[in-house]
Each structure stands twice: as structure tokens, then as C-alpha cells.
Amino acid sequence: MRYLRLVFLVVMAVAMPAHAGEGEDALQAFYQNVDTLRADFEQVQVDEDGATIQRTAGEFLLARPDRFRWSYREPYEQIIVSDGDAFYFHDVDLSQVTVRDVDRSLRATPAQLLAGGKALESAFRIEEAGRRDGLAWVTLTPREGDGDFTEIRIGFDGSRxxxxxxxxxxxxxTxxxxxxxxxxxxxxPARFTLEIPDDATVVDGRGEGQ
Known part of the structure; x- marks a missing residue:
């Protein structure tokens, strides 16, 4: 279920010195100017000593507001989809689908970074982080300390x-x-819906805790 919370963003580098607020400007430009996006991704998880724990890869699709598809192709197949109303996590190998409310699933998680909106600033403290590796960086720290992540950093090439x-x-x-x-x-639009297999076990958590 860890992958429910590793849902996420986009590419490259520019070689000019940073100006004040460059990372924050890029973050805002991404939310204001990008309506849809598709990308391939590589994801590596390392421990506190820098040793690799896990390496995965797949495809990411985004359509605002609140729709995305995060598909792991390797080393095993998992699909995370939001259709704007519900959030689906399909573990293909286990033949299990978990369903949650979008607002509860996105609260203070990387997926919320993609959706943007007012909820972003209410969930995160956003700070400029300078340039590194040719990218303009911004740091986001959850305002509540009970989430999975203590800090999130995003590096931008322009508004991407x-x-x-x-x-x-x-x-x-990660x-x-x-x-x-x-x-x-x-x-x-069909890419943001999940066709649930007839033989899949469905765990529907919508409405819980409300």
C-alpha cells in the first residue's frame, strides 16, 4: 500500500543563475499553465545511507483538475488512477483494487502537488531552495507531522x-x-478510469472517517 502515497511530477535543466523565488515561480507556473501532461518515470528508493532499496519504472498521465494515472510497468504491475471523484489502486499481481475518496487520498501527499489548488498551501509550507543539478528547486514541508513524508523537494526546468x-x-x-x-x-478521458477485472477483490474505503 506504500505506492498509494508515492503518486507524483516532470523534466530537464537550464544553466542560468537563480533569481529569488525561481523555484516558487516555477511551481506556480506549472499549476497555472499546464492542463495535461504525459511522461515516463524512473523511481528509486534509497535508505539513509544511500543504498538502493528498490527501483521501479512506468508512465504518468495528468489532466487537471484531479485526474491522473500512475502506472508501474516494472518490476511488477500496479496502477494508481484518479477520475476526479474516486482514487483507485490496482495491484495486478494480487488482483486487488482499493478505492478511496479523492480528497482523503490526496491530503498532504505528492499527488496533491499535481492537482494544485488552494489545498496545496494549506497542507504544505513552500520555500525556495536555490539551484542544484541545473534545476530550480522548491521545498515543501507538510504542516501536519503525521503524514508519510517529512519533506518533499521538486526540481524544475522552466515550469516543468x-x-x-x-x-x-x-x-x-524516494x-x-x-x-x-x-x-x-x-x-x-478513458485513461483516467479503471476497468476493474471481474475476479478482482475490491476494498472500498470511500466515506470512512467522515
């Missing part, structure tokens, strides 16, 4: 996120790199 780094409560870091990014791509 290129990398994400997510530090969790266990001292581990690093995400995006490639083959297409902004404002035409994406069929």
Missing part, C-alpha cells in the same frame, strides 16, 4: 518539474526522474 525527492519518516528517500515529457498532450 524534472525531479522529485521525498523523504519519509523512516529516513528513506527519487523520481521524468523523461519523454509531453505538456498539454491529448489524452483520452
Amino acid at each position: 518539474p524534472a525531479r522529485m525527492e521525498l523523504d519519509d519518516q523512516l529516513g528513506q528517500t 527519487q523520481i526522474k521524468f523523461t519523454d515529457v509531453v505538456v498539454d498532450a491529448e489524452i483520452a
Whole structure:
């Protein structure tokens, strides 16, 4: 279920000195100017000593507001989909689908970074983080301390996120790199729905805790 919370962003680097607020400006430009996006991603999880724990890869699709598809192709297949109303996590190998309310699933998680909106600033403290590796960085710290992540860093190429780094409560870091990014791509609405197999076990958690 860890992958429910590793849902996420976009590409490359510019070689000019940073100006004050560059990372924050890029974050705002991404939310204001990008309606749809598709990209491939590579995700690496490392421990506090920098040793690799897990390496995964897949495809990411985004359509505002609140729709995305995060598909792990390797080493095993998992699909995370939001249709704007509900959030679906499909573990293909286990043949299990978990369903949750979108607002509860996105609260103070990386997925909320993609959706943007007023909830972002209410959930995170946003701070400028300078330039590194040719990218303009911004740091987001959850305002509530009971989430999975203690800090999230996003590196931008212009208004396009290129990398994400997510530090969790266990001292581990998840690093995400995006490639083959297409902004404002035409994406069929059907990509943001999940066809649930007839033989899948469905765990419906919508309405819980409300």
C-alpha cells in the first residue's frame, strides 16, 4: 500500500543563475499553465545511507483538475488512477483494487502537488531552495507531522518539474526522474478510469472517517 502515497511530477535543466523565488515561480507556473501532461518515470528508493532499496519504472498521465494515472510497468504491475471523484489502486499481481475518496487520498501527499489548488498551501509550507543539478528547486514541508513524508523537494526546468525527492519518516528517500515529457498532450478521458477485472477483490474505503 506504500505506492498509494508515492503518486507524483516532470523534466530537464537550464544553466542560468537563480533569481529569488525561481523555484516558487516555477511551481506556480506549472499549476497555472499546464492542463495535461504525459511522461515516463524512473523511481528509486534509497535508505539513509544511500543504498538502493528498490527501483521501479512506468508512465504518468495528468489532466487537471484531479485526474491522473500512475502506472508501474516494472518490476511488477500496479496502477494508481484518479477520475476526479474516486482514487483507485490496482495491484495486478494480487488482483486487488482499493478505492478511496479523492480528497482523503490526496491530503498532504505528492499527488496533491499535481492537482494544485488552494489545498496545496494549506497542507504544505513552500520555500525556495536555490539551484542544484541545473534545476530550480522548491521545498515543501507538510504542516501536519503525521503524514508519510517529512519533506518533499521538486526540481524544475522552466515550469516543468524534472525531479522529485521525498523523504519519509523512516529516513528513506524516494527519487523520481521524468523523461519523454509531453505538456498539454491529448489524452483520452478513458485513461483516467479503471476497468476493474471481474475476479478482482475490491476494498472500498470511500466515506470512512467522515
